[in-house]
Amino acid sequence: MTVVEEAPRTANGLRTASDSRLARFILAIGTIVVLILVFRLSTSFGVFPESWDIGLADPIDRARRWLISNQTSHWLYTVFLNPITDAIDWGIRRLESILKWFPWYSYPLITGVGLWWTRGRVAGVLGLASVSLIGIIDLWEESFATLALMGVSVLISMIIGIPLGIAAWRSDAVAKVVRPTLDAMQTMPGFVYLIPFVLLFGVGRVPALISTVIFALAPVVRLTEVGLRTVPQVTVEASEMFGATERQTLRLVRLPQARPAIFAGMNQTTMLAMSMVVIAAFIGAGGLGQVVLRAMQSIEVGQASEAGIAIVIMAIILDRFSTGIATADPGHDALALRWLAVAVTVAAVVGGLLGHNEFPESLNWQFAPYVDDATDWARDNLYDIGGSGIGTGPFSDFVTLEFVTPLRELLSSDIPWPAMIGIGVVLGLWARGIRLAVGIGAALFAIGFLGMWALSMDTLAQTIVAVAITLIIGVPVGIMTSHNDLLRTALKPVLDFFQTIPSFVLLVPVITLFHVGRIPGIIASVIYALPAAVHYTDLGLRRVPAEVHEAAESFGATRGQRLRRVEMPLAAPELMVAVNQVIMLILAMVVIAGLVGGGGLGLEAVRGLRRSDAVGRGFEAGIAIVLLASILDRLTRAIADRLRPPAAV
Amino acid sequence: MDTASETAQVRVEGVWKVFGRKAREARAMAKAGASREEIQTATGSVVAVRDITFEVAPGETFVVMGLSGSGKSTLIRCVSHLVKPTEGRVRLCGTELTRADSATLRELRRQKMAMVFQHFGLFPHRKVVDNVAYGLEVQGVDRQDRQDRARELLDTVGLEGWGDHYPQQLSGGMQQRVGLARALAVDPEVLFFDEPFSALDPLIRRDMQDELIDLQMKLQRTLVFITHDFAEALKLADRIAIMNDGAFVQVGTPVEILTNPADDYVRAFTQDAPVAKVLQACSLMRPLDGTAIDPGWPQVSMTTPLETALPHLLGSTSPVVVCDEDSTPVGLLHGDDVAGVISENRP
Numbered sequence: 003m004t005v006v007e008e009a010p011r012t013a014n015g016l017r018t019a020s021d022s023r024l025a026r027f028i029l030a031i032g033t034i035v036v037l038i039l040v041f042r043l044s045t046s047f048g049v050f051p052e053s054w055d056i057g058l059a060d061p062i063d064r065a066r067r068w069l070i071s072n073q074t075s076h077w078l079y080t081v082f083l084n085p086i087t088d089a090i091d092w093g094i095r096r097l098e099s100i101l102k103w104f105p106w107y108s109y110p111l112i113t114g115v116g117l118w119w120t121r122g123r124v125a126g127v128l129g130l131a132s133v134s135l136i137g138i139i140d141l142w143e144e145s146f147a148t149l150a151l152m153g154v155s156v157l158i159s160m161i162i163g164i165p166l167g168i169a170a171w172r173s174d175a176v177a178k179v180v181r182p183t184l185d186a187m188q189t190m191p192g193f194v195y196l197i198p199f200v201l202l203f204g205v206g207r208v209p210a211l212i213s214t215v216i217f218a219l220a221p222v223v224r225l226t227e228v229g230l231r232t233v234p235q236v237t238v239e240a241s242e243m244f245g246a247t248e249r250q251t252l253r254l255v256r257l258p259q260a261r262p263a264i265f266a267g268m269n270q271t272t273m274l275a276m277s278m279v280v281i282a283a284f285i286g287a288g289g290l291g292q293v294v295l296r297a298m299q300s301i302e303v304g305q306a307s308e309a310g311i312a313i314v315i316m317a318i319i320l321d322r323f324s325t326g327i328a329t330a331d332p333g334h335d336a337l338a339l340r341w342l343a344v345a346v347t348v349a350a351v352v353g354g355l356l357g358h359n360e361f362p363e364s365l366n367w368q369f370a371p372y373v374d375d376a377t378d379w380a381r382d383n384l385y386d387i388g389g390s391g392i393g394t395g396p397f398s399d400f401v402t403l404e405f406v407t408p409l410r411e412l413l414s415s416d417i418p419w420p421a422m423i424g425i426g427v428v429l430g431l432w433a434r435g436i437r438l439a440v441g442i443g444a445a446l447f448a449i450g451f452l453g454m455w456a457l458s459m460d461t462l463a464q465t466i467v468a469v470a471i472t473l474i475i476g477v478p479v480g481i482m483t484s485h486n487d488l489l490r491t492a493l494k495p496v497l498d499f500f501q502t503i504p505s506f507v508l509l510v511p512v513i514t515l516f517h518v519g520r521i522p523g524i525i526a527s528v529i530y531a532l533p534a535a536v537h538y539t540d541l542g543l544r545r546v547p548a549e550v551h552e553a554a555e556s557f558g559a560t561r562g563q564r565l566r567r568v569e570m571p572l573a574a575p576e577l578m579v580a581v582n583q584v585i586m587l588i589l590a591m592v593v594i595a596g597l598v599g600g601g602g603l604g605l606e607a608v609r610g611l612r613r614s615d616a617v618g619r620g621f622e623a624g625i626a627i628v629l630l631a632s633i634l635d636r637l638t639r640a641i642a643d644r645l646r647p648p649a650a651v
Numbered sequence: 652m653d654t655a656s657e658t659a660q661v662r663v664e665g666v667w668k669v670f671g672r673k674a675r676e677a678r679a680m681a682k683a684g685a686s687r688e689e690i691q692t693a694t695g696s697v698v699a700v701r702d703i704t705f706e707v708a709p710g711e712t713f714v715v716m717g718l719s720g721s722g723k724s725t726l727i728r729c730v731s732h733l734v735k736p737t738e739g740r741v742r743l744c745g746t747e748l749t750r751a752d753s754a755t756l757r758e759l760r761r762q763k764m765a766m767v768f769q770h771f772g773l774f775p776h777r778k779v780v781d782n783v784a785y786g787l788e789v790q791g792v793d794r795q796d797r798q799d800r801a802r803e804l805l806d807t808v809g810l811e812g813w814g815d816h817y818p819q820q821l822s823g824g825m826q827q828r829v830g831l832a833r834a835l836a837v838d839p840e841v842l843f844f845d846e847p848f849s850a851l852d853p854l855i856r857r858d859m860q861d862e863l864i865d866l867q868m869k870l871q872r873t874l875v876f877i878t879h880d881f882a883e884a885l886k887l888a889d890r891i892a893i894m895n896d897g898a899f900v901q902v903g904t905p906v907e908i909l910t911n912p913a914d915d916y917v918r919a920f921t922q923d924a925p926v927a928k929v930l931q932a933c934s935l936m937r938p939l940d941g942t943a944i945d946p947g948w949p950q951v952s953m954t955t956p957l958e959t960a961l962p963h964l965l966g967s968t969s970p971v972v973v974c975d976e977d978s979t980p981v982g983l984l985h986g987d988d989v990a991g992v993i994s995e996n997r998p
Contacts, residue, residue: 234770234772236768236769236770236771236772237772237773237774237775239728239733239766239768239772240766240768240772240773240774240785240833241774241785241789242733242760243731243733243760243764243765243766243843244760244761244765244785244786244789244837245756245757245758245759245760245761245762245786245789245790246757246789247757247789250789254774254785254788254789255774258774258776258777259774259775259776261776
């Protein structure tokens with residue numbers, strides 16, 4: 003009977019998607035098992051052979067030495083790079099001195115009035131208080147260094163980004179180059195950009211700024227282009243019909259209508275730049291980032307939290323300002339605010355002329371000692387509560403010994419490297435096809451040839467553990483919020499907060515509790531990626547149409563059945579997007595965590611930044627990070643596409 | 652006909668528009684009589700406008716009526732050169748657009764023409780007054796002058812006091828008045844209307860049509876009007892062109908089309924048309940030609956709908972006198988003519 007039924011189905015080419023999908027999945031799993039067994043039995047394979055290391059580090063180190071010795075004489079520097087360096091450096095110093103000309107009290111006041119204007123009274127008062135706090139904890143000077151660097155970075159990003167966005171909108175040829183480049187730039191952990199610029203410029207504020215600009219550039223370009231593309235055609239036709247020139251239409255019709263999108267891009271660019279503050283401090287950006295970094299390295303948690311809080315305050319204020327500008331509505335406070343703005347401006351100018359620019363020392367008060375006390379207490383009491391084997395210490399050990407280390411061993415040596423590459427290829431083949439499979443294979447080989455196999459597997463193991471924890475927590479929370487609007491409203495500000503603050507700052511409290519090592523990195527990255535997991539799960543489940551819910555209910559499905567049989571499968575592509583986002587966020591964070599004892603690729607890369615004899619290795623590690631990130635990104639996105647139900651014919 | 656050509660303000664000759672790569676092949680197929688679907692399957696190109704020729708005299712209202720997909724929107728864009736025709740010539744106010752360089756075209760748009768759009772096409776980021784002043788701003792008129800002129804036109808379209816609002820704050824009908832004021836602000840000789848009232852609800856649409864008729868009586872501009880609504884076409888047009896599948900099926904006055912539809916396609920429209928409501932006394936009246944008027948004959952104005960004149964004609968053999976605004980008789984409306992138009996279309 004079945005045979006008779008089968009035949010016409012295949013003949014019509016109407017084999018259902020699930021048949022072929024299941025078949026392909028089983029084939030893929032089977033191939034992976036066979037691969038592992040085959041290479042396991044021939045024991046000669048283990049870690050990627052060291053003799054295959056192509057030794058890219060040596061030529062890079064040589065190039066670095068050459069660049070250092072020629073920095074003052076070669077035309078590349080005298081004609082080209084040094085003038086750039088000087089101009090940027092001049093810009094930063096100039097902005098810093100202008101910012102410092104104004105009296106100290108103008109900053110809390112300007113922030114207060116500005117936030118009142120854009121966000122209401124409560125925000126205004128909070129803004130005033132939090133800016134004052136930065137001065138009170140004696141981080142005024144450092145904040146100005148950071149603010150100036152941010153200001154110039156964002157300004158340069160705008161100057162490059164908006165015209166680039168216009169060019170990409172105007173010409174498909176430009177767009178074809180710009181779009182994938184931006185995609186790739188955004189996928190990479192920001193950290194990776196530091197290495198080539200250190201190679202070229204050495205250590206200092208300029209390479210830090212250039213790296214920041216490159217990391218933060220993408221949103222403003224992309225949103226300028228999107229903004230221009232979505233200008234309604236009919237308004238453009240109307241403008242043309244009045245005999246406007248191309249430039250007039252661009253200036254009077256297109257750009258004004260794209261402005262909200264450009265503002266949104268500016269906001270995202272500012273936020274990305276802020277997230278580079280600590281990372282850029284690795285190569286001499288100075289400012290608040292450097293305070294955090296130095297304190298973290300000497301485990302002075304109090305000092306690190308003070309600087310961390312200053313960064314968070316700055317990030318949140320810049321975020322609220324730049325999202326508020328487009329929609330500002332002062333309402334009935336408008337008149338009072340206008341007078342207040344005038345008064346503050348006058349006070350700022352008068353104070354500047356009188357020279358009240360130092361934050362008064364008499365107002366200083368530091369909470370670092372209290373934090374240090376609390377940290378000591380936590381270390382003494384929570385690390386191993388009463389010697390009972392319960393506490394953060396044993397927990398770290400447990401996770402490390404039971405999960406991270408075994409997984410690392412499994413990936414780096416227990417599964418032979420050819421089998422690892424085979425697994426990557428098979429997954430690529432299953433998820434998309436031959437091109438992705440070849441790409442993944444080549445990338446994995448390249449990691450091996452760079453001599454980064456073991457370190458990459460270490461980073462991969464940490465990433466997998468962190469992703470697993472994030473999804474185990476995040477997906478159920480997302481399911482709950484999708485069914486409960488109250489919970490969602492309650493969680494939203496918390497999630498927003500964790501997404502606004504720069505990733506590195508999250509490490510500070512975590513280190514307090516878990517010391518240095520792999521675990522604090524994993525935990526910090528879980529916290530960092532959780533909002534994305536919750537958000538996308540919630541989004542995916544909310545997209546399931548109401549009729550589908552009703553249909554399922556009308557058949558008498560229980561809540562659990564509805565979730566498992568109907569909602570989850572329908573939301574599967576969005577859930578896969580969640581997985582993709584989570585993986586990318588965690589990878590970026592795990593690399594950073596390498597700097598505080600997480601080891602892996604991050605540690606290798608940072609060594610390259612610190613010690614001039616290790617630049618080559620650092621560069622190799624950077625390339626390995628890029629390759630790893632690309633593999634995981636492409637693979638998860640391909641799987642997301644595969645899970646999408648077939649489009650209508 | 653030659654003299655008409657000399658004075659025609661808009662003159663379109665053999666215009667074609669083919670979207671897609673294989674324009675030449677598609678045109679060849681179309682000339683051989685292939686339908687749009689056949690051409691699309693064979694070449695992948697779409698023939699949107701095929702071989703359209705017409706003229707519009709100064710002060711005339713020329714309405715192109717067609718269903719969606721008939722190519723009427725593309726046609727008006729070819730005429731105004733928002734879209735370049737694949738073939739054919741367009742002359743506007745004596746200048747050949749098809750050959751004009753971009754500077755000439757721009758100058759012509761600034762001075763001679765304007766367009767009102769289906770979805771208004773207002774600039775959401777500009778106040779109403781700045782929307783109306785846009786054409787003048789583009790020409791480089793100073794701020795004060797253009798604002799004064801814009802406010803003047805807002806008064807004309809009945810929007811005094813709304814200048815400082817943003818378009819989104821206005822209702823659909825008011826937005827289209829802004830669109831109209833914006834087009835009139837540059838004092839154009841030719842006005843293009845691309846289904847201007849189709850996004851409005853029926854009552855507002857009727858008001859806007861009436862106002863356009865009033866305005867046109869005062870201003871006497873050349874109008875090219877696109878619509879998918881046959882009743883609207885009958886109401887506004889001096890002449891109507893019925894368009895289907897990219898080509899004109901019939902061109903004529905409303906009465907010609909109603910009394911003598913060219914084919915079944917046109918007849919289908921005429922059968923459903925509310926003729927007695929839409930047609931006015933002036934479109935069916937016969938000239939006086941020295942007929943002696945009996946003072947007992949009923950009188951109607953030129954714009955009276957047939958529906959209203961009909962009771963006067965029923966059960967009487969005498970005609971109705973049609974008078975102009977000064978109550979001077981200008982023509983006679985005969986019962987036979989009215990019955991002809993109405994019965995022809997309601998078999």
